[in-house]
Structure formats: structure tokens, C-alpha cells
Amino acid sequence: MAHLYGTFSDPNAGRLQLVLKGTYEQGTARDAGFPAGDTNILVRALVGPVGGTVVGQSEPIDRYAPTVTFEVDYPGGNAVWQMSTETVAYSYGTAFAMAMRKLKLTAVLTKK
16 A cells, blocks of 8 residues: 655645545455455544644544545645655454555645
8 A cells, every 4th residue: 555645835825625535445356345353444644844743634544434634724835735644553353455545635725
């Protein structure tokens, strides 16, 4: 499973809304199937200035909740912010393999 990394920059200040989506899959053939046992993987999004501290992070997505939305204040002035994802936790249960596939992190700025 590859994690996402990218940047956001805009001259305008405002409220930055981020949406993280993914598709849980398990098994040897990458089929979604029916998850068995307590098999799960939790992935969250992070956002903040490049080289700085994290300003916001999402609740994790998982097999039960594959989409999450969160908002942060963006200062404008073409500040470059990094957006990324990371694995928070996972449990294998009875599945042979699992992953969050088709990860997508989008950002929408609402100007003040």
C-alpha cells in the first residue's frame, strides 16, 4: 500500500477542507470479499507547513468508515503546506493480506 504525499499552496487565506477516502481490501487476490475476524487497517491524513509542525490530522479511515472529512485554517500568502497519509494501526485477524487501496486525499479552500 503506497501512502499519499503532496503539497497545497494558494494566495488566499481561508478554511481548508480535506477529504480522505480509501477502499479496504483483503485476501490473496485483492478481492474486497467479506472481512473476517478483527482484520482492519487504519489510515489518517496529516496537513501542515512544509518543514513545520502538523496543523491538522483526520480521524482514521478503516474498513467500517472509508471516508473522513476535516478542516483547518489556511493562512494564504502562497504558504506551501504538505498533505500526506500514514498508517495508524492494523490487525491481521484471519486475513492473509489486506490494504487500503485507491487512497484519495482532496483539498478545497473556502476563501474568507
